[in-house]
Amino acid sequence: MTALGAALAAHSVVKRFGAVTALDGVSMHAAPGETVALVGESGSGKTTLLRCFNALTVPDAGRVTVDDTDVAGADPVALRRRIGYVQQDGGLLPHWTVQRNVELVPRLRAMPDAAARAAEALDLVGLDAARFGARWPRDLSGGQRQRVAIARALAAHPDAVLLDEPFGALDAITRGELREAFAALRARLRLTTVIVTHDLSEAVALADRVVVLHGGRVEQNAAPRDLLAAPATDYVRTLLARAGVRP
Amino acid sequence: MTLLALLFALAVQTGDSAVARPVVVASKPFGESYVLAEMFAQILEARGMTVDRRLGLGATQIAFTALRAGAIDVYPEYTGTGLVAILHETPTGDRAQVYREVAAQFRARWDARWLPPLGFENTYAIAVRRATADSLHLRTLTDLARAAPDLRAGLTPDFIGRDDGLPGLARAYGMHFAAVRALLPAVKYQALAAGGVDVIDGYSTDGLIARYDLVVLRDDRDFFPPYEAAPLASGALARRNPAAIAALSELAGRLDATTMRRLNERVEVTGEPAATVAHDELRALGLVDQHAAHAAPASAGRGSFAAYLWSRRATLGAETARHVLLVAISLLVAILIAVPLGLVLERAPRAAEGVIRVVGLLQTVPGIALLAFMLPLLGIGVVPALVALTLYALLPIVRNTYTGVRDADPSATAAARALGMTPRQVLLQVRLPLAAPVMFAGIRTAGVIAVGTATLAAFIGAGGLGDPIVAGLALNDTRMVLSGAIPAALLALATDAVLALAERLAAPEGLG
Secondary structure (H helix, E strand, C coil): CCCCCCCEEEEEEEEEECCEEEEEEEEEEECCCCEEEEECCCCCCHHHHHHHCCCCCCCCEEEEEECCEEHHHCCHHHHHHHEEEECCCCCCCCCCCHHHHHCHHHHHCCCCCHHHHHHHHHHHCCCCHHHHCCCCHHHCCHHHHHHHHHHHHHCCCCCEEEEECCCCCCCHHHHHHHHHHHHHHHHHHCCCEEEEECCHHHHHHHCCEEEEEECCEEEEEECHHHHHHCCCCHHHHHHHHHHCCCC | CHHHHHHHHHHHHHHHHCCCCCEEEECCCCHHHHHHHHHHHHHHHHCCCCEEEECCCCCHHHHHHHHHCCCCCEEEEEHHHHHHHHCCCCCCCCHHHHHHHHHHHHHHHHCEEECCCCCCECCEEEEEEHHHHHHHCCCEHHHHHHHHHHCEEEECHHHHHCCCCHHHHHHHHCCCCCEEEECCHHHHHHHHHCCCCCEEEEECCCCHHHHCCEEECECCCCCCCCCEEEEEEEHHHHHHCHHHHHHHHCCCCCCCHHHHHHHHHHHHHHCCCHHHHHHHHHHHCCCCCHHHCCCCCCCCCCCCHHHHHHHCHHHHHHHHHHHHHHHHHHHHHHHHHHHHHHHHHHHCHHHHHHHHHHHHHHHHCCHHHHHHHHHHHHCCCHHHHHHHHHHHHHHHHHHHHHHHHHCCCHHHHHHHHHCCCCHHHHHHHHHHHHHHHHHHHHHHHHHHHHHHHHHHHHHHCCCCCHHHHHHHHHCCCHHHHHHHHHHHHHHHHHHHHHHHHHHHHHCCCCCC
């Protein structure tokens, strides 16, 4: 697992929902192997931007690319099978065992070693496949469920992985544990990752670069160190203060 | 839809292809009609013909439509009923005039034949308790009209709507009751005797008038037309089987009102089987010989309920099997229609609510009315019953499929799509399995409703456990009613249990 994965990029992306402009000309990119955090309050457009990368959202204007492929011209089903996705509540299929859930994408891609890949992915997130594979999602704790969801996103060795508030629904202790596990995984895999969070301290702790969104526009796009040292706008400064993160 | 068409084709085919076709004898659902139909059937059998009995058909409308449609060949009818309820003419004229009128009109308009009258009239008998008659000095309908605003009437639904019934009485006598309740023939005498109502519409030949010591009020303005009883046969029977017409004509003028009242009393009061009573009378008239004795169940009328059920076991088994078949086929067809429909609606949410409301509207049409609407199209028997039962079963299945799939774990559905499942894979592998328990709950509801509704199938000659219920109500035979109602209730419980098991098996393991 040393592949760096794809480069993701958004160029002047605009997305409107009725009268509301969710994305107002956003540009950003994630280099191969880089972890980028999209940070903002609800309504900032961060989740909308994330969903542009696997074609769950189709932009009204601008371009979204995965490597050099324009997402608009790609087959969305094939694209999604190459890009891991973790949503806030995990979204495990309740009628499938843990093992079957994690085998989902390898099987969709007709990989012959789906079971082995699932076991490997479970191992990566710290769950023993022999112990957890046969369990039902309802028998897991919230933290275990999110681990399985992450394992499911990684099992097919995707080109990139998208995470939408992956730790948002967990209690503080579990969230801390999962952040640590995520940091370890990130160091080990060096896989292109975009993670959405409303928590600036989480973004600073987990990402190589932080993109702060406000009202559908980019407020600042910088490495955590630079962000802390030189907040570009009053808004970023307020956000830093509120998160209790100080330069 | 294909299956329905197939069933329909089958039914039509069996209707046409039979070479030595039996004579289909029907009756309306009251005691006298059963006795007369049995006499028709037995005299035909005694003359070497095979007979198919369809006794207890809904009411005048259903029986006559069935005759016109060729689904039945002959049933006992009354000239006055033909004149007013079917021809919608004003009730006028004497016996002979009315008979000539209906005979000519029915032949010209519907190719139906009024065979020679049986010899008695059975007119409406507006009856009150003797105490009521005495205290209010009631002798005639004119007297009754005067007292009517203080009296509650319990009338058969037929009578409430017919021109020669309540509407006509209101015009002719200015009769307006304080309250009018619709009562089935089977219960109106008990209701009157128990004081639940004060006035009922009886038949002049009813066996129960004497038993309850009722006073029949005289029609002093000659409002009711003559109601001469006669076999009403189809023209097709007359052409196909002149011997049947000849045999039925042997009954001409052989029954007077006293005889008929005595026969009705044996059935309605003593509880003897209509077949036995009919046979005894045919023998007394010398129309059938002793050896052709109709085998009446020996234990009928006496013994425990268990023994009674045991004596009826063969019939009961056949009725139950027919009932199960009606429910199973209609439920299966309903599933084949409703599940795809529910899935289509889920993709077209804008149309969904409207369509579900229309399907729901079907549910509000009373069973007997739905069956009556379909008579001209589908005739009587199994096919219209299956169509009606299928229509009733649609709503719970469509609604539960639609909402079950629509509301299936939104988070799991979103994740499945986001990870690269095609819409088809999301439907088949995620939404349908997750919706299965809700869908099966709908099928279970539909199944239990179908078992209950299928008892109405007896009104259109489709058989099943409704047969003893309808016949028992008509013949005032509680045990016969129970012999249908109890198995029907047990069948509903069994259906619920079986479908509950299916529901559990269908539920994906990880749920709950």
